[in-house]
Amino acid sequence: MTPLFARVAIIGIGLIGSSLARAIRTQGLAGTIACADANPDHAARAQALGVVDEAHTDPAAAARGADLVVLCMPIGAYAEVTQAIAPVLAPGAIVSDVGSVKQAAIAAIRPHLPEGVHLVPGHPIAGTEKSGPDAGFADLFPGRWFILTPLEDSDDTATRKVADLWRRCGMTVERMSPDHHDRVLAVTSHLPHLIAYTIVGTATNLEEQMRQEVVKYSASGFRDFTRIAASDPTMWRDVFLNNREAVLDSLQRFTEDLTALQRAIRWGEGDYLYQLFERTRDIRRGVVEARQA
């Protein structure tokens, strides 16, 4: 099959960037795969692993001559990187991204793009708590959702090509408005990460203060939270700072529900607890069935 793109530039060759590079290579989707990473060790490692044809520390060196540039860094670096690559982007080139927040991503990229360069933002709903080029793998994407959040004036052909890329990486592509994306992901991804960061912090503080062996004897519930709470601090700092309104809104609702639970425990309202837990168990069954379908 002919490659979809002549030259793809991946900026940020960590977990998602290197997984994308591997999938593009495995599926033969690009003539050349170039990457750039601000961390010279990551750029060198990507080259040594053979997941890219070229590795640079200067994003403009990777983006020069690319027909697709995919930003795969933490969102806080988007504006600076877009400014750096703007002078080398040719008319007709596509700039896309994989960021976990869409409205702020668009606001950081769009003002710096030259006329004639197409912006097609997106988000693969697939990942792990690990980071860096060694953590990536081509099989991260098959069977998972990819959310495309094209702008009202996004070019149709460019949007179709980005959708095709992710489909050929094995993902199911859905479209959403950036605003809707950010509200949905605040509840399904950002709030759970916030809760995990909190609970692991609370438990370890308790351990220090009360000399209890919380971590040593942790049951599986706590262990599951520690996996999520091991997620990359820079990436998640940027997610919370860039999806502030939606995260604060879902956090407000969560706090209200937690207060209701607190009251039910205090007043011995077993029926309330039972009914809630029964409902959430059904939700879990639905989630597992949806993944297996």
Ligand SMILES: NC(=O)C1=CN([C@@H]2O[C@H](COP(=O)(O)OP(=O)(O)OC[C@H]3O[C@@H](n4cnc5c(N)ncnc54)[C@H](O)[C@@H]3O)[C@@H](O)[C@H]2O)C=CC1
């Ligand atoms: N981790 C996950 O499970 C998922 C992450 N995402 C999104 O993907 C993006 C990347 O996340 P990961 O791959 O997990 O992180 P990562 O930490 O594994 O990789 C990020 C890479 O970007 C590089 N980088 C940082 N600043 C840079 C700059 N100014 N210029 C060039 N390179 C720079 C880092 O050195 C690192 O190699 C984030 O925007 C995140 O929101 C999306 C879906 C899932």
Ligand SMILES: O=C(O)C(=O)Cc1ccc(O)cc1
């Ligand atoms: O590791 C996990 O459980 C995740 O939730 C991975 C993940 C993290 C961030 C995203 O934007 C999408 C997926």
